[in-house]
Amino acid sequence: MHLPYPGAIDCDIHPAVPGSQVLLPYLDNYWRDTMTMVMKGMSRLELNSYPPNAPLSSRPDWRPREGKAGSDLPRLRAQALDHFGLRYAICNCLYGALAVYNPDLGAALCRAINDWMAKEWLDREPRLRASIVISLMDPETAAEEIERLAPDRRFVQVLVLAMGEMPLGRRNYWPIYKAAERHALPIGIHAGSMMCHAPTQSGYPSYLAEDYVTQAQAFATQTISFVAEGVFAKFPDLRVVLIESGVSWLPGLMWRVSKDWRGVRTEVPWIKKIPADIIRDHFRLTIQPLDAPPNSEELNRLLDHIGSDEMLLFATDYPHWQFEGDEVLPAGLPENLLQKILVDNPLATYPRLKEVLQ
């Protein structure tokens, strides 16, 4: 499937922080002094999960001759917004601020990124929307950051990494969900790890390729955690978007958790519905990568297993290297599903996209 498609909404693009120096104007004196004088070694907070020069992190033809892929607005405009004819694109800034262990530094850097995002990207390009990045190390402060930015309607989501210190359903994180639900902001979970724990139950794998494959486990973990901990019983209007998660692991998870729930539901009495239905109501997934079977007939069987046409959201994952050329969507998707994935589902997931801006 080739774009443009009228009104297509890209739910995952990655403007990049070129280095911590661009954030200095957005830090207060204490943190500016700390970053410039004390933390010189932290001038580049690149996530271990996405080494900037790895093939995963940028398509070769999207990589600039100098600097980081995604760090330049004119290129992003030409290569993503114009090229695919996007109506909107949601910026998910993957900088190390998301993974800083010091809760004060993490919060300060996330605040700076959000302000930098508003000024350097959203103010300059009306097709862009953004996720509020927060530090998970201090949920109360994270909730305050959501409150601070919620009046800016160009922020449409709250962004966290797929692997942190605790499973995301835990009550410790509920202040974040309370604020997000109040402002109709979905929680976006993006691939990546704070490396608080090994990504596998048997330690750290040797290769980035393994690490990336294992991200799918992290998304499955978080899906089950949100359901098992009863987050949606407490916050019935909360939505969760799994971003760059892969998709094909989902049906097997729904089958198994629903079956287990029939056997052990006394353990989690707040779950009143079949877990598969809770998941279909509350979770959305971006479509790059899909990790789909190789041909369209099999792909359509997989979509049938998911059992909902409302869960998938279009994404290019620009500038990450998920597809070649213009093959951003797999062949053989039925036309009515295309309209849902490209336009209707994103609008339903991110209600703020429907607002007409000044």
Place this chain on the structure above:
Amino acid sequence: MTTDPAPALAKTRVNHRGVVDCDIHPMPATPTEMAEFLPARWAKHVASYGARVAQPFLGMVPYPRMTAGNGSRLDAFPPGGGLPGSNLPFMREQLLDPLGIEYGILQPLSIGSHTFDQGLGAALCAASNDWQLEKWVKPEPRLKASLCVPQDDPDAAVAEIERHAGNPAFVHVAIPPRATEPLGRRRYWPVYQAAVEHDLPIALHSAAYGPGANSGSGWMSYYIEEHYAFAHSLQSVVTSMVMEGVFDRFPSLKVICVEGGFAWVPALAWRLDKAWHRMRDELPHVKRPPSEYMREHFWYTTQPMEEPEHPRHLLDVIEWIGADRLLFSTDYPHWDFDDPRQAFKVRLSDEMDQAIFRDNAKTLYRLS
């Protein structure tokens, strides 16, 4: 979401041609039964210090399993007392005879694979192996044993394999999918070398213990989460063994994933292929797409059977994996036991039925 109005239930398998059950859990009848198979030094150690593994409690799993007997079928407690799975006559009466189990593979889940004290671990694995022979396999020839080894002490593991090599009572080498390092790492290759030399597959049964948290975000809260995470531990084994090049080094190695279900297998294969294709220059030692190694080297036991809302979806999954890779298992005597007469909610073809319930296991394990 609606479900199929009348699930196409498999016909009751009354005229079946026998079943090989690839996952039966034998238990000691008393806490001291296993100690009789331990050297006095280690029996005394256990009595004083316990068998300490990476979890908060001694001799108890960390997540309450929501049913008595550590997650057992309530009807599996032997009438004469003792834990479910601890009494051979009752196991015959409840499982082997009525369900036509031609062969049953014992999965004793030796704690010796997990203990902090590696000397104790080796002794516990050896005790489990001797106990299986004496208590189960000698009196009941339908049962076959797992050769339990302490994988994180590869020298001791190889020695234990050598001790029993050639004894047809043991059908595979058993190690848990949760170990100190990803199981494809070279640290474990001596174990695979010994397994290949003695023509024994490696069986990885889901484990309640492990040195690391059960998710990349730390410990889950509930058993319903832990139970799903078992499948993740197996996915990590498949990923690590393929990406470390284990099968280029040991082309005849066979690996069985036990008690992790199987619906996750196709998605993992598609994802692995994509990552391998994208990052091939990181993995020059992996010569072929990961899905090809999976197709040739891995088998999966069926329990806990995934139950799609539309039972026919299971046939897609079986087609994607290959019906020749699935091995029927009951998980007796645990609560989520799969009865061979009802486990599949969709009708299998006769060929598929015979392969999954019996012939795949007979071929893999060379059972006559």
